[in-house]
Amino acid sequence: MPMSPTEAADALREISQTEQRSASAYGYHQSSPHLIMWGVIWAAEYGGYYYYPRHPIIFSALSLAGIVGSFVIGSRSKGKSKSKPEFQWRYAATFVAVIAFISALFVIMPPTRGTQVAAFFPLLVAFAYTQLGIWTNMLRIAVVGVVIGVLTLLGYFYLQPYYLLWLAGVGGGALILGGLWLRSV
């Protein structure tokens, strides 16, 4: 018996929904190790900065290690993939654009306190995750972004004496748990 237009439309909807679910699951699987690694680095950075405030080099060194780690995870993932790598230049261009934006912002509106800088980067990450989640339909990533943003602001306004420790424990923990949450999909 031939299909009716209604059955055909239902089948197309089913295809579209399944593709969306599959693409999201793939994105979660790819993002999970990045979140876990950055959670550990984040915790070490802010914890280190709290206990050794005279050695800000710890922060820079760990950030650099994180960037290198992200490239390693990304290239290992590409190595497993059988598809040809595409648009690699976009990652590098995005990285340069973000660095340029932050530099320009700090020149125009220089932060007056260390805690402002400490709050700025988690908020930037929260914004990026929220946008990524919204635009790619990966809602779990958007949730992680919102949680990090809210926790950052909570600590900034209500837990100033322990702000760096708060960011280390709760911010880093949120990223690690977020990464594990994505892995469970």
Add this chain to the structure above:
Amino acid sequence: MDQPDPAIHQTVRLKIMAALKALPPRDPIEFVRLKAVVGATEGNLGAHITTLEVAGYVDVEKDFVGKRPRTRIALNKKGRRALEDYVAYLRDIIDAPPGI
């Protein structure tokens, strides 16, 4: 296409094909992940994957990670084209004037 492709014209197999098409070309997905995306039971999914493999639409790789067996499935070129043809067939039905 006058008749739907019998290898794809089945709910679970259509979902399998759609799930595989959403991945980067030729990238495989692990059986357990595909099971979660499609929402099928293990035995049911295995049987339908075999049907698609026999039709030449998917490639199945079996190996071990440590001592754990792993099955990975990927959509090949023939399968991708077959799904595109099936989608075109569905669109033709929807777009056809009433009474034809």
